[in-house]
Amino acid sequence: MGSPSDIKKSVVIRENGELWLVTEFQHVNPGKGAAFVRCRVKNVKTGKTLEKTIKMSESVDLVEMEYRNMQYLYHDATGYAFMDSASYEQATMSDEDVGEEGKYLKEGMEVTLTVYEGQPIALQLPRKMTFKIVETAPAVKGDTASGNVTKEAKVENGFIVHVPIFVNEGDMVVVNTDTGEYVERSK
Numbered sequence: 001m002g003s004p005s006d007i008k009k010s011v012v013i014r015e016n017g018e019l020w021l022v023t024e025f026q027h028v029n030p031g032k033g034a035a036f037v038r039c040r041v042k043n044v045k046t047g048k049t050l051e052k053t054i055k056m057s058e059s060v061d062l063v064e065m066e067y068r069n070m071q072y073l074y075h076d077a078t079g080y081a082f083m084d085s086a087s088y089e090q091a092t093m094s095d096e097d098v099g100e101e102g103k104y105l106k107e108g109m110e111v112t113l114t115v116y117e118g119q120p121i122a123l124q125l126p127r128k129m130t131f132k133i134v135e136t137a138p139a140v141k142g143d144t145a146s147g148n149v150t151k152e153a154k155v156e157n158g159f160i161v162h163v164p165i166f167v168n169e170g171d172m173v174v175v176n177t178d179t180g181e182y183v184e185r186s187k
Contacts (some may be wrong), residue, residue, distance in 0.1 A: 131155035
């Protein structure tokens with residue numbers, strides 16, 4: 001048994017005999033009333049997702065999981081392929097299991113897989129990753145008059161991120177993988 005304060009992304013909770021993977025969470029401490037955790041959970045077997053609210057006074061059944069550091073190899077019709085650098089053992093995850101995190105994957109990068117009964121069920125990325133801007137509109141003089149102005153930029157992996165207008169093609173930028181937002185220019 002554990003406390004709701006132990007809940008974070010990629011933790012697995014057992015409830016009514018079923019396993020639920022935490023995909024999103026938020027610790028809420030309202031000014032009035034007791035603190036609680038609001039989270040989105042996904043059923044490990046069926047893939048069904050639910051929103052849950054857990055009070056801090058409750059206890060949760062946290063399931064012991066295995067976490068493996070693996071190298072991302074490639075993506076094909078069968079899914080995403082990963083390899084354990086020590087044993088050279090390979091694992092594949094479906095597009096559904098990887099979800100939105102798939103757009104951040106770069107060949108050769110190290111990630112952490114959450115494994116249950118020998119099968120990978122979740123992927124943990126670094127919180128911040130660096131990408132090269134491959135396409136963006138040039139800044140136009142006078143654009144800054146309205147304050148904090150951003151523009152769309154396409155990064156090397158093909159997804160779009162909103163960046164400040166001073167960012168140009170070829171620049172390296174840091175992106176928060178939890179939110180998909182621009183953090184800073186990379187040195």
